[in-house]
Amino acid sequence: MRRSDRGQAARANAIIDSSYDLPRMLTATRNFWETETKHKLKSKDLNNQNILDTFAEAIDNLCNNRENCTAVAFETPNKNKLIISTNYVEHDAINNFMREVQNMPGGAQINDHHYVIDNSLAKHAEMKVLDWFSENRRNPGYIGISKPACLRCAMALILKNTDFCSTSGRIWNAGWKMPVCIGGTQMDSHKVSTDSLLKQFIGDESSFFKTSQEEYFKIHEVYDKFNGVNKYRYLTRLEGLEN
Ligand SMILES: [Zn+2]
Secondary structure (H helix, E strand, O other): OOOOHHHHHHHHHHHOOOOOHHHHHHHHHHHHHHHHHHHHHOOOOOOOOOHHHHHHHHHHHHOOOOOOOEEEEEOOOOOOEEEEEEOOOOHHHHHHHHHHHHHOOOOOOOOEEEEOOOOOOOOOHHHHHHHHHHHOOOOOOEOEEOOOEOHHHHHHHHHOOOEOOOEOOOOOOOOOOOOHHHOOOOOOOOOOOOOHHHHHHHOOOOOEEEOOOOOEEEHHHHHHHOOHHHHHHHHHHHHHOOO
16 A cells, blocks of 8 residues: 555655765765766867866966865857856956956957856855856856866756866865755745756756665655755755765
8 A cells, every 4th residue: 555645745854854864865966966967078078178267267376365266257148258256256366367368368359357246155156157147147158167166066057058177076065055046045045946957956867865774765756745944954955065
């Protein structure tokens, strides 16, 4: 006899409180990111570095903070304007770069830029740029990044059909903030978006995990049965996941 829907929902919601089973579900999502990003990047010619990666690295080299990361995109369709963001605000470095860029290969036509200000804690530079384009209802096409994208950023970029050079294949332990365009929350809101991209972010149809009691669950089936608070808790745990 099948368990009732209510019983299934209770079982799914119990997983998030289990210190045995929740890590297994989180690991399954992480494994999904690894497989998916490896698969998507396999066909790319990584030696063919985009000019935007060169620009991002040049800005990083001018920054004082060694932990900084920079993301740069062309403001489509305007190729004379750059959209720039950094993990740490470094206005001097960006102004210095803008003075130099016209002398760099591929930079002759660039005469304007917009610096994306986004104070969301732990939001990586490429996610700030991705959200800027989403808010302006455009697609950046390609985002140049000064360092290989972390796993979570790589997954978000893939879901938004945005190209980038490479991924470290690892998680950045200092934290991560889900971009709003994937379904992340605005600063003080605990509201979880119903955006289907969010579901695509945590797994695909076939992603599953095995509980400590040897039961097999599909990530999507469990996530669907989570109540709103638990959906939010799961995403928060994904944001805090470490290597
Ligand atoms: Zn990242």
